[in-house]
Amino acid sequence: MVRVPLTISERERGERLGLALRTARGARSIVEVATQAGISPETLRKIERGRIPTPAFFTVVAVADVLGLSVDDLLSGLASGDAAEMATLGR
Numbered sequence: 001m002v003r004v005p006l007t008i009s010e011r012e013r014g015e016r017l018g019l020a021l022r023t024a025r026g027a028r029s030i031v032e033v034a035t036q037a038g039i040s041p042e043t044l045r046k047i048e049r050g051r052i053p054t055p056a057f058f059t060v061v062a063v064a065d066v067l068g069l070s071v072d073d074l075l076s077g078l079a080s081g082d083a084a085e086m087a088t089l090g091r
Helices: 008-025 030-037 041-048 057-066 071-077
Strands: none
Touching: 008 041, 008 057, 008 071, 030 041, 030 057, 041 057, 057 071
């Protein structure tokens, strides 16, 4: 299966999401947050670095919940793109 290359806006969106989650995590370890969210530390590391620019919606919800963020607050913080672009976050 050939993977379609990411657009520049998809890469930038992934980087913004990663930065927002990394900032919210603060001094907490990746292992602690990932374990509480039910994902692997490597998955969280890749999301935070923008290497998974379109993580599954429920993964984002789980991490945001552990970090005490509402999904609405998280999305509003990423809103440098337009609303239609942000609606594709979980795709």
